[in-house]
Amino acid sequence: MRIGVAIFPGSNCDRDALFAVEQMGADPVELWHADADLKAVDAVIVPGGFSYGDYLRPGAIARFAKVMGPLEEFARAGGPVLGICNGFQVLTEAHLLPGALLRNIDMRFVCRRVRVRVESTETPWTSGCESGEELMLPVAHNEGNYFADEATLKELEDEGRVVLRYLKNPNGSANDIAGVCNEGRNVVGIMPHPERVSDPVLGSEKGLKILRSVLVGARI
Amino acid sequence: MNIQETYASLGLSDYEYDRILELLGRAPNFLELSLFSVMWSEHCGYKNSRPLLGRFPSDGPCVLQGPGENAGVVEVGDGWALAFKMESHNHPSAVEPYEGAATGVGGIIRDVLAMGARPVALLNSLRFGPLDEERNRYLFREVVAGIGGYGNAIGVPTVGGEVELSRSYSGNPLVNAMCVGLIRTEDLVRSRAQGEGNLVVLLGSKTGRDGIHGATFASDELSEESESRRSNVQVGDPFMGKMLVECCLKLLEEGLLVSLQDLGAAGITSSASEMAAKGGVGIEIEVDKVPLREEGMEPAEIMISESQERMLAVVEPEKIGQVAELAEHYGIGSAVIGRVADHGELRILSGGEVVGSVPADYLAEAPVYEREISRPAYLDELRELNLDEISLPEDYNAALLALLSHPNLCSRHSVFEQYDHQVGTNTVVLPGADAAVMRIKGTSLGFAITTDGRGRHCYLDPEGGGAATVAEAYRNLSCVGAEPVALTDCLNFGSPEKQAPYYQLARCIEGMSRASEAFGTPVVSGNVSLYNETSRGAIYPTPIVGMVGILKDVSRHATPGFKREGDMVVVIGSGPGVSLDGSDYLEIIHGKVAGRPVEPDLAAEKRVADLVREMVRSGLVDTAHDISGGGEIVAVAEMALAGGFGIEYEEGEAERMVAGQGRGRADLAFFGEESGGFIVAVPEERWDDLQEALSGFAYDYIGCTGGDRFKVGNLINVSLEEMREAYEQDLFGG
Numbered sequence: 001m002r003i004g005v006a007i008f009p010g011s012n013c014d015r016d017a018l019f020a021v022e023q024m025g026a027d028p029v030e031l032w033h034a035d036a037d038l039k040a041v042d043a044v045i046v047p048g049g050f051s052y053g054d055y056l057r058p059g060a061i062a063r064f065a066k067v068m069g070p071l072e073e074f075a076r077a078g079g080p081v082l083g084i085c086n087g088f089q090v091l092t093e094a095h096l097l098p099g100a101l102l103r104n105i106d107m108r109f110v111c112r113r114v115r116v117r118v119e120s121t122e123t124p125w126t127s128g129c130e131s132g133e134e135l136m137l138p139v140a141h142n143e144g145n146y147f148a149d150e151a152t153l154k155e156l157e158d159e160g161r162v163v164l165r166y167l168k169n170p171n172g173s174a175n176d177i178a179g180v181c182n183e184g185r186n187v188v189g190i191m192p193h194p195e196r197v198s199d200p201v202l203g204s205e206k207g208l209k210i211l212r213s214v215l216v217g218a219r220i
Numbered sequence: 221m222n223i224q225e226t227y228a229s230l231g232l233s234d235y236e237y238d239r240i241l242e243l244l245g246r247a248p249n250f251l252e253l254s255l256f257s258v259m260w261s262e263h264c265g266y267k268n269s270r271p272l273l274g275r276f277p278s279d280g281p282c283v284l285q286g287p288g289e290n291a292g293v294v295e296v297g298d299g300w301a302l303a304f305k306m307e308s309h310n311h312p313s314a315v316e317p318y319e320g321a322a323t324g325v326g327g328i329i330r331d332v333l334a335m336g337a338r339p340v341a342l343l344n345s346l347r348f349g350p351l352d353e354e355r356n357r358y359l360f361r362e363v364v365a366g367i368g369g370y371g372n373a374i375g376v377p378t379v380g381g382e383v384e385l386s387r388s389y390s391g392n393p394l395v396n397a398m399c400v401g402l403i404r405t406e407d408l409v410r411s412r413a414q415g416e417g418n419l420v421v422l423l424g425s426k427t428g429r430d431g432i433h434g435a436t437f438a439s440d441e442l443s444e445e446s447e448s449r450r451s452n453v454q455v456g457d458p459f460m461g462k463m464l465v466e467c468c469l470k471l472l473e474e475g476l477l478v479s480l481q482d483l484g485a486a487g488i489t490s491s492a493s494e495m496a497a498k499g500g501v502g503i504e505i506e507v508d509k510v511p512l513r514e515e516g517m518e519p520a521e522i523m524i525s526e527s528q529e530r531m532l533a534v535v536e537p538e539k540i541g542q543v544a545e546l547a548e549h550y551g552i553g554s555a556v557i558g559r560v561a562d563h564g565e566l567r568i569l570s571g572g573e574v575v576g577s578v579p580a581d582y583l584a585e586a587p588v589y590e591r592e593i594s595r596p597a598y599l600d601e602l603r604e605l606n607l608d609e610i611s612l613p614e615d616y617n618a619a620l621l622a623l624l625s626h627p628n629l630c631s632r633h634s635v636f637e638q639y640d641h642q643v644g645t646n647t648v649v650l651p652g653a654d655a656a657v658m659r660i661k662g663t664s665l666g667f668a669i670t671t672d673g674r675g676r677h678c679y680l681d682p683e684g685g686g687a688a689t690v691a692e693a694y695r696n697l698s699c700v701g702a703e704p705v706a707l708t709d710c711l712n713f714g715s716p717e718k719q720a721p722y723y724q725l726a727r728c729i730e731g732m733s734r735a736s737e738a739f740g741t742p743v744v745s746g747n748v749s750l751y752n753e754t755s756r757g758a759i760y761p762t763p764i765v766g767m768v769g770i771l772k773d774v775s776r777h778a779t780p781g782f783k784r785e786g787d788m789v790v791v792i793g794s795g796p797g798v799s800l801d802g803s804d805y806l807e808i809i810h811g812k813v814a815g816r817p818v819e820p821d822l823a824a825e826k827r828v829a830d831l832v833r834e835m836v837r838s839g840l841v842d843t844a845h846d847i848s849g850g851g852e853i854v855a856v857a858e859m860a861l862a863g864g865f866g867i868e869y870e871e872g873e874a875e876r877m878v879a880g881q882g883r884g885r886a887d888l889a890f891f892g893e894e895s896g897g898f899i900v901a902v903p904e905e906r907w908d909d910l911q912e913a914l915s916g917f918a919y920d921y922i923g924c925t926g927g928d929r930f931k932v933g934n935l936i937n938v939s940l941e942e943m944r945e946a947y948e949q950d951l952f953g954g
Contacts, residue, residue, distance in 0.1 A: 009462075010459050012373075012462065016643065016644060016645040020645070049375060050459065053458065055459065108637075109637075109639070111372075140642060140643065193642070196642045202645060202648060
């Protein structure tokens with residue numbers, strides 16, 4: 001399976017994501033921001049970092065990058081897309097996912113391991129997990145405070161589109177939301193970094209449960 | 221302004237001006253005078269410290285590059301090497317803390333990049349005045365935000381460091397940043413310019429007026445006026461920094477550069493003149509070709525601007541097209557601003573005319589001041605400590621909780637959680653342990669890094685403190701299982717023109733050198749920050765040591781937290797010599813800074829540290845911690861807190877401690893400090909093996925892990941919950 005990793009200027013978890021793709025046993029493919037070409041990949045990861053320095057707003061400039069054209073088409077056609085951290089922010093800015101990510105409620109960057117619960121396994125990125133399973137995953141962000149209007153939140157909850165939920169909210173997110181998916185369930189955005197716990201030497205392989213889900217090919 | 225006022229305003233003395241006249245054989249023009257002023261500042265020229273720095277041992281079997289380059293380099297194995305250096309950004313951080321700290325991080329990253337290495341880890345040692353002053357809270361908050369703001373965005377994890385508070389740093393914080401980079405040994409680059417006719421290329425940001433005379437500003441005491449020098453502080457752009465890192469690494473990978481140098485203090489002037497002096501060549505700079513972000517900049521301003529995120533490279537003419545193409549790919553600027561020449565001068569041209577020309581050697585050779593080293597009187601006054609005047613605590617639970625909750629001993633989570641410490645997916649042991657442990661992908665190798673400083677100790681005993689600083693770093697690396705190989709340092713002191721700071725500098729260097737020799741950890745890079753003084757006086761003499769060690773098998777490492785119920789806990793290498801002199805207990809509980817801290821026995825320390833490391837490496841021990849501030853009881857409490865298991869001392873053990881190492885005093889037995897002690901824990905089934913490993917060494921079995929309380933005889937009995945509440949402080953009051 002070929003998994004593309006989008007690289008914007010200022011992405012800084014791109015190499016980590018490429019390495020994790022190797023760890024999960026798939027072929028990593030670099031997708032450079034200035035090339036409107038997805039190189040026939042089977043799935044796309046939009047990695048973390050500070051694309052375009054997070055200037056203006058996280059993800060606000062990245063969404064206009066050339067690579068986003070084919071990426072949006074791919075997503076709308078049902079291709080599996082995972083946005084991690086800054087990638088989640090890019091996907092909300094691109095309106096591939098609802099809501100927005102605001103500054104953390106205490107206005108501080110937060111880097112720690114947090115416990116999340118898998119709320120939905122009906123996505124290509126969580127199908128390898130158990131429903132209700134608790135995972136310890138690292139977060140590292142300035143803007144992880146998920147926000148959406150009441151109606152959207154209700155829709156997300158009613159349709160089971162909250163994918164991950166914090167057990168102890170680190171950033172003020174509405175409904176303790178750590179990750180959501182789109183209506184088609186193929187596009188998932190999460191704030192925690194599964195690629196950072198995908199190697200036994202780093203103390204945990206829990207992240208591979210998420211990343212490897214896509215290999216099972218559980219198309220919804 | 222007459223000429224004397226002019227050079228004085230640039231920070232040059234009468235003697236230095238006369239020296240310039242003598243060297244040049246003529247009067248310099250204003251531009252040339254500016255070049256000398258920045259290059260002969262203490263910050264760039266080390267004119268007060270150079271005679272003393274020669275004392276440091278700098279060579280060893282692993283050393284690929286010692287002092288004199290942008291960073292020191294040591295060999296790790298399997299063809300890998302580490303480049304590392306530490307640098308201060310104290311003065312800028314005192315007046316503009318966010319940008320001062322951020323550009324400190326950016327600067328040290330580029331130093332490592334200039335060796336051709338990929339920056340993979342950051343650490344920082346911070347010192348502030350106590351948080352009861354609003355100004356100190358502001359500096360602390362903004363410095364930490366600045367470090368995070370730059371390091372997080374550029375994508376280099378901040379994996380460790382330390383923070384300490386003391387009145388002596390009020391108004392003069394210390395911000396020392398260390399960076400470690402990873403490189404294949406065959407890919408190392410040097411900064412010497414070569415090849416007449418080769419092009420000099422400026423990569424990265426445009427040049428503005430920011431940071432003009434930053435180097436001279438950093439070489440003066442801080443005063444009320446310093447506030448007006450905010451414009452001397454540079455502004456950082458981590459996004460540009462990130463693109464510059466990726467672009468330079470790609471340029472090197474493609475073999476497109478002859479040499480590379482970062483632009484730090486004194487901007488193009490220092491980079492170009494150092495590259496020329498090292499290569500024994502000249503460099504011509506056409507200032508009109510430097511891309512500017514402001515209009516009307518004078519040649520002198522362009523030459524000494526400290527605008528951030530810039531690198532200078534020497535490129536063969538036929539490769540310039542490819543260099544420009546790659547720079548464009550990464551969205552960064554590149555401009556040919558000069559060429560390598562054979563005349564040995566740093567020559568500046570504007571409008572086709574030579575507007576200044578000085579032999580590069582002269583700029584690199586600042587005058588050296590050898591000063592008299594004489595012992596200041598305060599040392600003898602402070603050394604008297606009569607324990608009879610120190611009252612025993614009425615409640616040892618309260619004393620322990622007071623120590624654990626003190627800003628100098630409590631958990632640092634509120635600081636390090638603001639730093640991304642995992643980006644890069646190499647961090648094996650996260651912040652909060654004795655040292656950070658990193659892996660090298662694709663190998664079983666790892667390396668560990670620690671930064672340590674003991675300002676109060678160095679104040680009470682400069683030479684002993686200097687040695688103890690190196691010893692502490694050696695212990696910290698040993699107890700995670702790493703073999704220490706080399707160190708970098710940052711020497712933070714007051715004005716060398718005054719008796720006490722100069723004496724402290726000289727003696728600290730002596731102590732550090734003796735310890736480095738004893739441990740076999742040469743000093744491969746470093747930085748000096750003098751004139752750390754305000755109207756309230758000089759800071760504590762604070763040498764910071766950043767030490768690097770190697771793990772052949774990174775999966776074999778230890779951390780401080782207790783891992784299992786029923787583990788047997790042993791104290792090694794500490795006991796009879798503990799003292800309250802200069803201890804945390806004495807300062808925190810009794811408000812006293814006095815006495816003469818125990819002088820480390822370097823040979824004995826090394827034996828114990830090497831033993832602990834061997835036990836970790838062999839897989840016997842996975843739980844180890846060194847005994848430091850707060851003594852044995854605080855160290856054990858930290859291990860209980862980190863692991864979430866309580867511990868009860870053996871029946872009669874507390875009494876034995878009080879009668880033995882406490883010489884009748886429980887506070888001395890519990891909280892007394894000495895250099896060289898460790899605590900390890902093993903499961904019962906490894907007890908025989910542990911005893912065998914420890915044969916010939918003094919050790920003391922203190923008790924078994926388990927439960928949720930910490931009990932020591934009938935004097936200490938607290939729950940983990942109470943300890944956690946005391947320990948888990950948010951230092952930002954949030």
